[in-house]
Amino acid sequence: MDLSPFLENHSWSFPVPIEYGLGRLDEIGHFCLKKNCSHPLVVTDRGSADLPYVKKLIDSLTKAGLTSDLFFDVSPNPRDIEIEKGKSLFLSGEHDAVVAIGGGSGLDAGKAIGLTANNSYELWDFEYERTSPPIDENDFPMLICVPTTAGTGAETESTAMLTDTIDQVKRCIWHRNFKPSLALLDPELTVNLPPHLTAWTGIDALTHAIEAYSVPGLHPLCDSIALQGMELVHHCLPQVYSDPNNISARGGMLVGSCLSGIAFLKGLGLAHAISHMVGALYDTHHGLTNAVLLCSVLRFNAPTLEKKIPKMANAIGLKDHSPEQFFANLENLMEELDIPRNLLDIGVPSGCTQKVAELAIRDIAASTNPREVTVPLIAAVVESLL
Ligand SMILES: [Fe+2]
Numbered sequence: 001m002d003l004s005p006f007l008e009n010h011s012w013s014f015p016v017p018i019e020y021g022l023g024r025l026d027e028i029g030h031f032c033l034k035k036n037c038s039h040p041l042v043v044t045d046r047g048s049a050d051l052p053y054v055k056k057l058i059d060s061l062t063k064a065g066l067t068s069d070l071f072f073d074v075s076p077n078p079r080d081i082e083i084e085k086g087k088s089l090f091l092s093g094e095h096d097a098v099v100a101i102g103g104g105s106g107l108d109a110g111k112a113i114g115l116t117a118n119n120s121y122e123l124w125d126f127e128y129e130r131t132s133p134p135i136d137e138n139d140f141p142m143l144i145c146v147p148t149t150a151g152t153g154a155e156t157e158s159t160a161m162l163t164d165t166i167d168q169v170k171r172c173i174w175h176r177n178f179k180p181s182l183a184l185l186d187p188e189l190t191v192n193l194p195p196h197l198t199a200w201t202g203i204d205a206l207t208h209a210i211e212a213y214s215v216p217g218l219h220p221l222c223d224s225i226a227l228q229g230m231e232l233v234h235h236c237l238p239q240v241y242s243d244p245n246n247i248s249a250r251g252g253m254l255v256g257s258c259l260s261g262i263a264f265l266k267g268l269g270l271a272h273a274i275s276h277m278v279g280a281l282y283d284t285h286h287g288l289t290n291a292v293l294l295c296s297v298l299r300f301n302a303p304t305l306e307k308k309i310p311k312m313a314n315a316i317g318l319k320d321h322s323p324e325q326f327f328a329n330l331e332n333l334m335e336e337l338d339i340p341r342n343l344l345d346i347g348v349p350s351g352c353t354q355k356v357a358e359l360a361i362r363d364i365a366a367s368t369n370p371r372e373v374t375v376p377l378i379a380a381v382v383e384s385l386l
Contacts, residue, residue, distance in 0.1 A: 014221060015156040015262055020185040020255065022247065025146065028057055028099065028184060029064025035181055037097035037142050039067050041090045043110035044102040045074040053148060053189050057101055069093045074109040077170070077279050077286070079163045080123055086113040090141075097142035103201060104152035104286060107145050108160035114143045115158065115178055126173040128159065128364050137177040145180045148189040150233075150240075150253035151201025151287050153208050153261015155183035163280050170280040172364050185258060187251040195241055197287075198253075199337035202237040204287030205257035207271050207294050209233060212263035213312060214305055215368045219266045226263035227315040232256030234316040234333070241337055267368030270360070271297040274382060277359040284346050291339040292346060292385060295331050300381050302327075304370040343385045353382045 019031070032040060040061065044054055049072035061068050071086045090098070090113055098117070100110020115126050118141055121133045145155035154160070158178040161170050193201070213226035236252035243249070274297070275289040302309070302323050310321035318325055340346055357379035360366055366373055 008218070015265070016180045016183055018156070018183045018185060018258065022188050022251070023186065024184060025053060025056055025186045025189060026060050028144070028146070029060040029062070029066055031144065031182055031184065032061065032066055032097065032099070033064050035142055037066070039093070039095050040097040040099045040144075041086070041093060041095040041113070042068050042070045043074070043086060043098055043100045043113060044070070044072050044106040045076065045078075045109065046072055047076070048072070048102045048106055048148065054101060057099065057146065068099070069095065071113070074105055076105050077163050077283055078105050078109045078112065078160070079165050081165055083109060083112040083116065083123055083162065087116050090117045095141070097144065099144045099146065101146040101148060103147070103149040104154055107147060107152060107154040108162065110145065111143065111154070111158050111160040112162055112173060114141050115160070115173060115175055117141055123162070123173065124164070124171065126175055128172040128174055132175050132177070135175060135177060140175070140178045143178070143180045144182045144184065146184045146186070146189070147254070147257070149193055149197065149201040150190050150250070150257040151204040153205055153257050153264065155185070155258060156180060156262050157265065161276060168280060169359055170276040170363075183258065185254050187247055187254045190250050190254060191245060191247065193244070195244060196338070198244065199237070199241050199339065200285055200287035200291060202233060202240070202253060202257075202287070203291035203294065203334070203337065203339065205253070205260045206230065206233045206237070207290040208260035208264045208268065210294070210298070210312060211269035211271060211365070212260065212266050214269055214301060214308060214370045215267040216370055217266070222263045222266040225259045227311065229256045229259030229263055230312060231315045231317070233260060238333070238336055268365035269297065269369040270300065270366060270373060270378065270381065273360040273363035273366035273369065274356060274378065276363050276365065277356050278343065278348055281352065281356065282348050284348060288339070288346055291334060291337070292341070292343055295327060295334065296381055296384055298330070299327060300377070301369065301371045343382070348386070350386045353379045353386065356382050
């Protein structure tokens with residue numbers, strides 16, 4: 001074992017309170033009251049606005065004596081102009097908190113509105129690579145996150161991926177002092193997710209775990225959590241795909257997704273760097289795009305993962321820890337989940353390689369990929385999937 005990392009300094013932190021359990025969305029009003037919030041803005045995406053869980057959430061708030069408004073003008077890949085509208089509603093409605101409910105888009109929109117609502121900074125002032133504006137923890141509104149897919153893992157931190165509609169790229173925003181006050185995990189909310197979305201969002205969670213674990217550097221909290229998230233998602237995903245009502249496996253997926261989301265505090269990798277830009281350019285589903293990319297990116301990164309692949313293979317229950325068995329298992333999983341084999345099948349046009357590669361290398365996730373990347377190397381990975 002290499003003990004040299006223990007001679008260096010590190011900074012580790014751990015995220016937010018989590019409440020888990022079946023049917024616990026009913027308690028959201030109670031949780032808001034406990035945190036002295038009385039008039040939240042509920043944020044979700046357009047596709048979720050009419051779903052029963054949004055009504056259930058608002059009913060719970062009302063029963064607890066709280067008033068609220070609903071903002072749902074949010075695309076699958078949330079846009080900067082939508083965040084401006086949400087912020088305006090937050091301010092005109094004099095809200096004191098954001099309750100974000102949904103998949104990645106609803107949660108990211110809620111977080112972005114919360115980031116910008118109580119200050120005069122512009123949205124892109126919060127871009128990940130920039131120095132965070134000087135804002136104290138207490139100057140942000142309270143944020144509660146309620147995931148309805150087991151995939152994004154976005155419920156325990158403040159990063160949000162948004163499309164810059166002027167430059168047509170996705171940018172990551174966050175603030176180190178802005179964290180959800182609570183993540184509420186209720187597996188019942190994921191039961192009605194259609195099989196294809198269950199698969200796509202589930203592979204997003206698996207990609208988080210694998211890419212986070214692959215990021216170089218010592219982070220014992222994130223590394224352990226990544227392996228446990230990987231084990232849970234890999235074990236439960238085929239079960240919920242074939243049997244959507246398997247509530248215990250739905251619970252395993254939701255917790256596995258949350259763990260995988262915590263793990264990527266450490267960073268992500270090339271699958272996400274490419275996926276972010278493909279999503280911004282062609283509006284593809286984030287999890288599906290990752291699913292198409294994951295195995296090719298892993299094969300590309302394999303020379304740098306000699307010590308880590310056996311541990312990942314062990315985590316997903318393989319007896320043979322060789323890279324080939326690990327890749328073969330993941331490729332079989334993609335087939336079992338009916339994931340298309342190439343990017344053309346998900347609406348990405350041929351001829352986009354250079355453009356995608358030039359944008360992806362600037363993505364924050366490319367900087368933590370275990371193998372150093374260049375535009376030609378990224379282009380070769382993309383081209384192999386067209
Ligand atoms: Fe992701």
